[in-house]
Amino acid sequence: MDFKTEVNRLINEFLLTRPDLFLVDLKISAASDVTLILDGDNGVTLQDCLDASRAIEFNMDREVHDFSLQVMSAGLSEPLEFPRQFKKNIGRPVDVLLNNDSKIEGELINVDDEKIVIRLEYRRPKVIGKGKEDVVEDKEILYSDIKKALVVIKF
Template sequence: MSAHNVSTHEGSPWSPQAITEAIEPVVSQAGLIVEDVTVKGGNTPTLQIIVDLPTGTDAVELDVLAEVSQQVGEVLDEGLLASSGAYELEVSSPGATRPLTQPRHFQRNVGRVIRVVGENEDFTGTVLEADDAGIVIEPIKPAPKKGMKDKVLDPVRREYADIRRAKVDIEATAAARLAAAQAAEEAAEPGLTGEEA
């Protein structure tokens, strides 16, 4: 069996640009944006489409994703790829470990801990603010010894031009959220006096 070769060059129905243009109306109608389109050849080509919310820090809900996937399939089957034969369609949202490459990615991760490889320094910290030019981050200095707490430093601003790579640190974000929840819970409880203990 020979591989089904698909041309992804501009002008081809399989080009990421052509696919994006065809599906953008149904994706945007659902309140989402097309993040990425990838075509992988093979006996049955695979079309991978990544969609995301344009703003905010919420995740794309699974029922919305399922509905968009169905609508995207219908649009492609009835239009652009109607005579292209069988293909696999995968519509998903970006994973938490995706690289942060656009200002919007940083804006969607305000409140999360990220790891940054910078032009002049590497650091980990909590994103406090993000705009079109850069981020305000609260750097975290790792504890010198196991069992000690990390040190949170004063917030600093870093421009995107100074960031080579960035990614959400899922474990550190979860730990930071747990610590914040515990601190809030402790602050809400009335303290015990010596007589009550």
């Protein structure tokens, strides 16, 4: 079995024992530098990263194939890519860049396997009369229409 296939098999076996965790990204360079990014329904702890690292380290023979391994959690600056990542961020503000390069910012209020729903709050000119009115609108966005989505961090 080649190196990449073996690493994939080991991480998938580990994830079967931890259904609350999921793989966001796995990169293996030509120099056998392995970078594993995990996320979890309830976040990822340092212990989770250690356990994933051990699942690979203890089952690979460095005499056969030398490698470096880095296991980390998906950070707040990382884009949301999977429905599980969106789901765990319900109630948080998100910035969504669509494929047509327009941007939408609002509160993530619902997620399913095909789309997300964002609550937009803004002011617009009144339809009748002068002045402005507050508008609250829920907008559905298909995953296929999303180029990039980030959680907005407010202090």
